Amino acid sequence: MRDVSSVTRSTPVATRPRPKTPSSAAGPLKRYRSSVGRKVVMAVTGAILFLFVITHMLGDLKAFLGREDFNHYSYWLRSVGAPALPHRVFLSSLEAGLVVAVILHIWAAVSLARQARRARPVRYAARPKVHENGYATYVMRYGGVVILLFVIWHLLDLTFGAVNPKGENATPYDKVIADFDPARWYITLFYIVAVILVGLHLRHGLFSAVQTLGWGRQGRYPAIRLVADVTAALVVLGFVAVPVGVTIGVLK
Template structure:
């Protein structure tokens, strides 16, 4: 959970930073997309580093989900008889209780997102369009429901990381003593930065800052 989660967080940071290229216009964004494919050239052939990254990400996502399902199954087996009274959470961690269903929402979002922006299957411009055109068309104000879905999904990502970030340190035995305050504050800050960074682009298209 912790190791695969860490890989995915590093990816998200890179992805979010890359998205901000959209604010510098169509050329900057399209060149960035091209650069992802020509990274390391001429030493590394076209799209090799990107493909390797994609494979690592898919493996990380699958293992992350496998860990989550194993944990949920163990939890169900450890408590075959449920409590009659509604169990009130005593630890004040709203984010903690969104991890499982939030993870499912994020998975559904990732599938939609890939169909939308990578394969162009559900994008008005389709696969052959330039990345920037797909971006602008995808978040067109008339497709407000897509943007809304992105907003909900990004909030889920934020909550997921709010717990997941510090939890990973705990799982790997790196947290402890008096460091929880700082660790949890850092987790909250990183989650907030990611959510704002990710949401700035669809909202930017929506209000016409990116066109």
């Protein structure tokens, strides 16, 4: 006979979940700890980082205007506001802002990824089919980790010069030329792979930010996706141009 008593209620009334602190009672900043609130933090910090990526790319492309232009631009970044502002104050303030944005972006990502992991303790036996854009979740999470590692390498390389063949005292242009020498093809390859991951991150990130900030509507989605795709492609091309330009000898 079938054992009916073995069918138990899974959630006794007494242990039913209640929100710890309702958002309505939480402080103006603590509200953003809800799952949607953390996505808003992710979207806003992501937008700040996106603006940085665009200006960084435009700055890089100055390499094609020649050694003098590139080095002068680099010097200008460090002397903005002189003599009113001491050397590097403007740039360091921007960098401090970017560090805060990166930390908040990663905090939101890690806590949401952990929440997602907890939310499905038993996985599907049949490999879950991707019906729409489900792979984006993996591109963002694992790709994001690779991008972080790349940024650390990139700072050690071209900002601090610690892992650059020319060391820290060379001019920015010389450091770039030495970096992507054909003999160091593996470094160039690493940069290209990282930049493609940044592009894929932006492709979903731009769309997702628009959706998270509440501007997504059925009629607008094709345009939003198109803008996100084209922007991501331009960012990849813009960043790949300099390393490839050095490797094939257009820049020397």
